[in-house]
Amino acid sequence: MTTNDAVDEKRRDFLYIATGAVAAVGAGLACWPLIDQMNPDATVKALASIEVDLSPVELGQSITVVWRGKPVFVRHRTEEDIKAAEAVDVATLRDPQSDKDRVQKPEWLVMVGICTHLGCIPKGQKVGDDRGDYNGWFCPCHGSHYDTAGRIRKGPAPLNLVVPPYEFLTDEKIKIG
């Protein structure tokens, strides 16, 4: 048996750091399932798209449907609503977007009815609701005003109401999602 007292310091450091690195990566990987289990699960993601029949919605009327647990606003816009929305100078907006980019057919405005500030549901769907300074929607939680194209005009919300993915199946029927 031979003994070797000379220690190769570099080799030791390398082994030390390499072992530590593997352990750190392994611990990190082991944490991932513990974290990811909280993300939306398969049943939540599977929530299918919905179809909405627009024929009963009169001019000037709004309806609210539920998609993925969220309210979706559908408004049958009047001529004045559309004109007001188109007349705005896009450059002056907080979240610049033209009315054209927010609708597929100008008379139908479809958006997720959740205030982009902290998630309340703005008023303006029902007759007699406060529609805010721009005659669209008004969020009472912290005072955000949206215009007739659902764009943020005043108050703390940073973004326009979100337009969900949707398509017209027929002239009077849409599919959201």
Next chain:
Amino acid sequence: MSGHASFEPTNKIVKWFEDRLPVLGLAHASFVAFPTPRNLNYWWTFGGILFFFLLVQIITGIILAMHYVPHEALAFDSTEHILRDVNYGWLLRYLHSNGASMFFLAVYIHIFRGLYYGSFKGPREILWIIGVVIYVLMMAAGFLGYVLPWGQMSFWAATVITNLFSAFPIVGEPIVQWLWGGFSVGQPTLNRFFSFHYLVPLLLYVFVILHVWALHVVGNNNPTGVSVKKDQDTLPFHPYYTIKDSYAIVAFLLIYFWFVFFNPNQLGHPDNYIPADALVTPPHIVPEWYFLPFYAILRAVPDKLGGVLLMFGALAVLAVLPWLDRSKARSLTYRPLMKGFFWIFAVDAVLLGWLGSQPAEGIFVTLSRLATAYYFAHFLIILPLVSKFEVPRPRPASIMDAVLEKSGDADEAKS
């Protein structure tokens, strides 16, 4: 700090045990012999009151969890079931809901005590910072618990508060969906909030132990702010402060029971007796009273991220307090100028609370902005400047001197 009796068991079995695990000695040193300044006033009893309420919350909470069902279809009904059907369920639920309010009332008094007497200053910085951690954990527990009955306020509080995280660019949205376990607040959210609501008070318990440990390393501050110098400055914790604390707890219980037995819903919001509805936001959302000042700060800022950052900043600034106040004197009793500013700050904090309960419109917004600006100015401008330039009044040489001076015996003591 020595000088008071130490633990010497006479019983053989106790001694045998003590030689192997000296836990009784630790308890004796911490809560019997512990040398405590002899001049503590009633503001010092709130630590004990807080500990009492932590126990109340944990005990009533564990019992409520035996009857509560964390499911979106059953949560509201199971809470009603506790109130109406479970034996003494009404008592347990009202003890728990009002207990949370009393816990916060006590912690606010406890914190303002620390601000007034300079208890956050060296050598108690770590003690203070652990206190801030405790406060933040308390807020988490209060928020999570408020969601559980699944009324309208529960649901919308959960929505608004989780959405705070969406203010952060890029990571915001994924974080919020991760918190929700969905695309909106729903069943997964309720279920995990229940799990966390059970966890946080146990974490609190751990931090309270650290808090008391840190306290027992550096010792209590006292109304003069003068450090303990000799044995005569202190008294053993038992019986002097066990009795004083018990008396204060009983007095505080009177307020608690006034709410529990006569006005159990006074501090809550009537809308929380309406079951959660994901499609209707109540016209006027308000958090529980103890969050109102921070809610006012959040709403004062016309920018989403700005509001969120300022709100968290209002808490964070407390943690760095020991380094903002440069004065050599701890107690404001000897700092007349700073004492004035302390009271203005106290009024400002209450004003913010009131503004948080008002709608976010017109004059309320303007006032919220002014009060928010003052809140930060107090910590970041007034405190550093005043503490730098104000010359404190002469302080007593020792705690004993201060005590005797009050009773008119100062000369005798000196001789």
